[in-house]
Amino acid sequence: xxxxxxxAGADATSFSQSALSPAAALDEARRGLCDEILRGQGGRxxxxxxxxxxxxxxxxxxxxxxxxxxxxxxxxxxxxxRRQLCLxxxxxxxxxxxxxxxxxxxxxxxxxxxxxxxxxxVVGHQVREIEEFGRLEVDNPEFLMALVDARLVGGDRxxxxxxxxxxxxxxxxxxxxxxxxxxxxxxxxxxxxxLYQLEPDVKEAxxxxxxxxxxxxxxxxxxxxxxxxxxxxxxxxxxxxxxLLRVRSILHxxxxxxxxxxxxxxxxxxxxxxxxxxxxxxxxxERLMSDYFRHxxxxxxxxxxxxxxxxxxxxxxxxxxSDGIGFIDLHRAAAEPKTWLAAFQGAIDGxxxxxxxxxxxxxxxxxxxxxxxxxxxxxxxAALLKFLRPAPGLYARLSEMHDCGLxxxxxxxxxxxxxxxxxxxxxxxxxxxxxxxxIRNLERLITDETxxxxxxxxxxxxxxAPELLVLALLLHDVGKWRDDDHHLESVRMARDMFxxxxxxxxxxxxxxxxxxxxxxxSQVAFRRDTEDPDIVRQFAELVGVEERLxxxxxxxxxxxxxxxxxxxxxxxxxxxxxxxVDTYNQLTHGYGDEPIDAGQAGSGELxxxxxxxxxxxxxxxxxxxxxxxxxxxxxxxAIYGHVRxxxxxxxxxxxxxxxxxxxxxxxxxxxxxxxxLFSNISGVLASFGMDILRGHAMTNPNGLxxxxxxxxxxxxxxxxxxxxxxxxxxxxxxxxxGRVSVADRLQGRARSLFHRRPVHxxxxxxxxxxxxxxxxxxxxxxxxxxxxxxxxxRVMSLNGCDVDLVLIATEGHRAIDVFHxxxxxxxxxxxxxxxxxxxxxxxxxxxxxxx
Amino acid sequence: MKLIxxxxxxxxxxxxxxALEKIGISGMTVTEVRGHGKQKGHTAIYRGKEYNVxxxxxxxxEVVVADTVVEDAIKAVVQSARTGEIGDGRVFVLxxxxxxxxxxxxxxxx
Numbered sequence: 001x002x003x004x005x006x007x008a009g010a011d012a013t014s015f016s017q018s019a020l021s022p023a024a025a026l027d028e029a030r031r032g033l034c035d036e037i038l039r040g041q042g043g044r045x046x047x048x049x050x051x052x053x054x055x056x057x058x059x060x061x062x063x064x065x066x067x068x069x070x071x072x073x074x075x076x077x078x079x080x081x082r083r084q085l086c087l088x089x090x091x092x093x094x095x096x097x098x099x100x101x102x103x104x105x106x107x108x109x110x111x112x113x114x115x116x117x118x119x120x121x122v123v124g125h126q127v128r129e130i131e132e133f134g135r136l137e138v139d140n141p142e143f144l145m146a147l148v149d150a151r152l153v154g155g156d157r158x159x160x161x162x163x164x165x166x167x168x169x170x171x172x173x174x175x176x177x178x179x180x181x182x183x184x185x186x187x188x189x190x191x192x193x194x195l196y197q198l199e200p201d202v203k204e205a206x207x208x209x210x211x212x213x214x215x216x217x218x219x220x221x222x223x224x225x226x227x228x229x230x231x232x233x234x235x236x237x238x239x240x241x242x243x244l245l246r247v248r249s250i251l252h253x254x255x256x257x258x259x260x261x262x263x264x265x266x267x268x269x270x271x272x273x274x275x276x277x278x279x280x281x282x283x284x285x286e287r288l289m290s291d292y293f294r295h296x297x298x299x300x301x302x303x304x305x306x307x308x309x310x311x312x313x314x315x316x317x318x319x320x321x322s323d324g325i326g327f328i329d330l331h332r333a334a335a336e337p338k339t340w341l342a343a344f345q346g347a348i349d350g351x352x353x354x355x356x357x358x359x360x361x362x363x364x365x366x367x368x369x370x371x372x373x374x375x376x377x378x379x380x381x382a383a384l385l386k387f388l389r390p391a392p393g394l395y396a397r398l399s400e401m402h403d404c405g406l407x408x409x410x411x412x413x414x415x416x417x418x419x420x421x422x423x424x425x426x427x428x429x430x431x432x433x434x435x436x437x438x439i440r441n442l443e444r445l446i447t448d449e450t451x452x453x454x455x456x457x458x459x460x461x462x463x464x465a466p467e468l469l470v471l472a473l474l475l476h477d478v479g480k481w482r483d484d485d486h487h488l489e490s491v492r493m494a495r496d497m498f499x500x501x502x503x504x505x506x507x508x509x510x511x512x513x514x515x516x517x518x519x520x521x522s523q524v525a526f527r528r529d530t531e532d533p534d535i536v537r538q539f540a541e542l543v544g545v546e547e548r549l550x551x552x553x554x555x556x557x558x559x560x561x562x563x564x565x566x567x568x569x570x571x572x573x574x575x576x577x578x579x580x581v582d583t584y585n586q587l588t589h590g591y592g593d594e595p596i597d598a599g600q601a602g603s604g605e606l607x608x609x610x611x612x613x614x615x616x617x618x619x620x621x622x623x624x625x626x627x628x629x630x631x632x633x634x635x636x637x638a639i640y641g642h643v644r645x646x647x648x649x650x651x652x653x654x655x656x657x658x659x660x661x662x663x664x665x666x667x668x669x670x671x672x673x674x675x676x677l678f679s680n681i682s683g684v685l686a687s688f689g690m691d692i693l694r695g696h697a698m699t700n701p702n703g704l705x706x707x708x709x710x711x712x713x714x715x716x717x718x719x720x721x722x723x724x725x726x727x728x729x730x731x732x733x734x735x736x737x738g739r740v741s742v743a744d745r746l747q748g749r750a751r752s753l754f755h756r757r758p759v760h761x762x763x764x765x766x767x768x769x770x771x772x773x774x775x776x777x778x779x780x781x782x783x784x785x786x787x788x789x790x791x792x793x794r795v796m797s798l799n800g801c802d803v804d805l806v807l808i809a810t811e812g813h814r815a816i817d818v819f820h821x822x823x824x825x826x827x828x829x830x831x832x833x834x835x836x837x838x839x840x841x842x843x844x845x846x847x848x849x850x851x
Numbered sequence: 852m853k854l855i856x857x858x859x860x861x862x863x864x865x866x867x868x869x870a871l872e873k874i875g876i877s878g879m880t881v882t883e884v885r886g887h888g889k890q891k892g893h894t895a896i897y898r899g900k901e902y903n904v905x906x907x908x909x910x911x912x913e914v915v916v917a918d919t920v921v922e923d924a925i926k927a928v929v930q931s932a933r934t935g936e937i938g939d940g941r942v943f944v945l946x947x948x949x950x951x952x953x954x955x956x957x958x959x960x961x
Contacts, residue, residue: 455897529862531938571883575861575908581897766896779896 022057022115029053033087034253040274042249043242051083055153062154065111071098072108073155081149084245087252091116092124092146098159100129130159133166141179148176148217173221173313181307184214195296202248203260207296209244212237215303222310222319223328232302240295246274314346326355334361337369338380340406344397345387354400363404371500374410381502388467390460392447395440402432413478413493422480428564431480437562438473442554452573456557459550462811468507469551472514473558491516506635513548514555521556525579526572539579540586544632549587553580589771592805592820594628606636614643622646625700627805633696642706645670652737656729661710664693665718669707671736673699678803679793680735681707683742686787688728689715697806746787763844767833775804775820776828782844784815795843796821799836852947853921857912858884859932859940864910870931871914874923880913888941909940915947
């Protein structure tokens, strides 16, 4: 055991008394306290001294305990932690270990606790491993409250500090205060909610010691200054506490036990000990009780005010009051700009404003700081992106930030358009307000239930990174401080922000694309002939992939609507929607006709920046013939990874990689094409209980197949089992090579999972032989269910079709899959289409076929 | 005097305006409208949902011109709004009995 008595926890005086045995030391301490009680002085100071002397006894026991390897700390909690140990109080202790408990630790516990029990003490001990404080003990509120008064008595200080760090955070504080308020109410109810008890319990009654402690806990966990700002002087509260403790000490002494009720029989004794004047006992008692009620009233008033005024903790130095979310310690917050965004995030989460005092504090100090002060680490930068996710209240919070000068400090380019007036016939607002209104328009889609807006809102739900859209909106017009080509200037200014915010390359690309092209969709929708397929094709080429199309469509909608109240007419919204739908269908149905050829511009950049171990031939061989959208779907690093997987691949081999991406996993499969391949791979994932959310399957003319699946692992199989990934890879290899039948693997799952009735969603199977020159396209919309892709693709394979390209998407409970298929290398005949769609429809309506 | 009412593709409005201005017609009223003629629209499908697009977005341009320039105006509109495809729109010519300027109350003669 490291240093058995923490240097800061030791009290030299009490420790020097350790020459006495614990029993003798306790007797001596008790005698000293009894003397003080009988002099009417058994209040705060006396109990503090008694607690200290007990610390000495405890340290003596700790020092005598067997040594162990791991750190141990002994912590006084509850009244003992507050140094208010009364004559017959329980001894509340936390015995905290740095690691797991074993026999050696049990011996230490016995060495400390048995002597205490032998002394006849009532010990309320809690034994914990430090790791247990990673989880809040919500079912034990009294213990959590006792920990508020935790005080190191002996043992390892570093371990004690770790405990304090684990315990003191906003979530725990909020929980403790919630539980405390409930307990206060129920305790008061036991006393009929009145402090005017003729025989009061000086610990439990309204206005008694527990209420004082509760008031101090609330202040300690929220805002310590509450004790100074309340209706009662701090000295009045101290007096009340001292009085109540002196009375309690007398009760313990007289009753020789932990008795706290000031009954009629003990009132005379207490009045005498405390020296109340009066010739008759009744007069002395009346004066005592009069004082009691006076002090109890002080406590009640103080507690009621503290409960009302205390902020609810929502984060470090952040609380919620009736004024909104605000800093608890303004002085401290003023010097910590990296914490400011949390106030606005808290306001969004709590659906309330930021308090005026906090906004005033920020307004006063914002000018002293630069971008890097607000986002010094990746943690703050990630918090910013989270903050920018569209949510009710985002516009209001951004407006507050702008009003107090914070937005322009966090985003210096935004400063250039503050109050900026651009005179034209359309815009009705300054550029800064127009910008913020675009974000409000996006935010309003979340709650607008009109069908016209719901269709656009559905695009918002589908975005994987809607915060990037908001970032793009925030920066899209910053170049308007100039009078010409503002979108190019906006891009230039935004790039500087990307650098400072540490955006990943793909995030930068997306935001830059949106800013640079924020006028493109309105120009095409409102000024071009969108019934011309070439116009739609060109626009689809510009946006490249569905995610960008969705973002650009929403950006256009929000931007047009923010110009003036009249700008976004239903007519314009309709034009915009039509362009979106036509482009979406072009992207998802037409991309198979646009393969990468040797001269593809994007692949030229790829060749130039390739890692040394990849040859130009490797990359060109892999890319040639894949759909061009592949280059827009994946980052360069991802593409290089795919090329690596594709090298030296032989028939029946499967090259795989998997990585966790947020809440989902991404599996990349490279192999050579063969019948039933796609259904076999998706079947293996289903057999492991994986629910496929998104994905792409592509085939190049050389028969090289690239499948990328994003799936959720609800059973946490991959996370919890160290060998799980290897096992899944093994099964994929076995199934693709034909050594194992996926149908056999699915037998076990068939009853338990496939037979779960999914949420009812009307199934749609649509065959399209016109959108692509090379493929028949099958659109399928069905209730999402485990194994759905397997069953769909298996029906296709059983009908003799080859699955060449697949787009997999999930929208709520709906699976939306687009298959590009051929049969014997050609598009399907009318008869084939009819047979296939009928088989698919039948499977979706009835079948849970597994073989 | 005649009221010339033109229903044109939305993307053709600027070209029609330019063509009319070239022959001295600058006052006009432009309205966003929806409708269909022989061109019945088509069914747009997005993720399995059909969107009825039988009412197509068009722009309506209205000008009142003297009888002497009606033919030129019609010619300008037709030439500038034409793509040759179904859905190019229609031109209606209606007689106008009188016009008044609201500001002055004067009867106007074009």
